[in-house]
Amino acid sequence: MFSHLLLAIDGSDHSRRAAEKAIELGKLTDHATIEILYVVDGSKSKSDILKYGDSEAASKNRQQMLHSFEELINDAGISTKITILHAGTPAESIIKHANEGNYDCVVLGSRGLSTVQTMIIGSVSHKVMKYAKAPVLMVK
Template sequence: MFKRILIATDGSEHSKRSLDKTIEMVSVYKEEVSIDLLYVVAGEMSKSDILRYGDSDTASLKRKKLMNDNEEYLKSEGITVESIVLHGDPAPTIIEHANDNNYDCVVVGSRGKNQLQTMVLGSVSHKAVKYVNAPVLVVK
């Protein structure tokens, strides 16, 4: 039974499906579960968010809204949840946070890159499966 779960989220449809799959997975014992939602702001994303929204404060507010929406969704299902926002390269940041915080399970979405992109670039989900010490659930 997974009681302490980390869900890496980026606001994409894949990460929203991760929330749904996690709720489904813990539905019979959700009162005993604690979930941390982790959003990692990559350097290039941080820059593009600032350009898109005009300043870093507005970009931060948009990220908080995304996290709040996800947090409220999990809370509405009766699950204890906390949001965490970190800055860095997504894969190593998720891996380091997961390994430093002793989770029972880590849930990540699969973005569905094509084979060439995955082979050349790797993927966050692939790296998480390879380097996180806990079981990793990849949601397609």
């Protein structure tokens, strides 16, 4: 049923809740896998470098965040893998990756870290719901 899940995250609290729901779905079957997808947003990447001092520190912070999600899923007894994409906007990258894969469901938070972008061009989650071919679970 829900054996191959795609969990799109950005490190926000909504992403954490989405991960918890993905785990619930994954536990419905014996051999579930959850792929954690993180898209490096070019504009956010620049601000991360300024925030953490350099690109290496920003990358290390990103890896720690991803590891915490991976650990949460593995502790639930579900296998996982991490995919990091560096091209395109988050919405376009998630949609493209989801449509190229054979996922039973795409799980993501209803809101992420970018509030200004949401007001101007619409939320990532709404775009994914509109254009992804697989069912999408948007978590509040």
